Amino acid sequence: xxxxxxxxxxxxxxxxxxxxxxxxxxxxxxxxxxxxxxxxxxxxxxxxxxxxxxxxxxxxxxxxxxxxxxxxxxxxxxxxx
Numbered sequence: 001x002x003x004x005x006x007x008x009x010x011x012x013x014x015x016x017x018x019x020x021x022x023x024x025x026x027x028x029x030x031x032x033x034x035x036x037x038x039x040x041x042x043x044x045x046x047x048x049x050x051x052x053x054x055x056x057x058x059x060x061x062x063x064x065x066x067x068x069x070x071x072x073x074x075x076x077x078x079x080x081x
Contacts, residue, residue, distance in 0.1 A: 016028070
């Protein structure tokens, strides 16, 4: 039987829900933990650069609260009120 990935995931979930063997559950959990990578490493370089720019802006105090942004927009574009 040739199952697509979605079907395989659903089959595994169903099997796992009914699994009672704690040793097997622990092995599966260890497998999960060993394959869990840092999501940041998977981001494109442009996204990483954008995040770093935001962190730099924060460190330098170049940030505004949402209320400050609203006030600036209202002052600059009063017709949008």
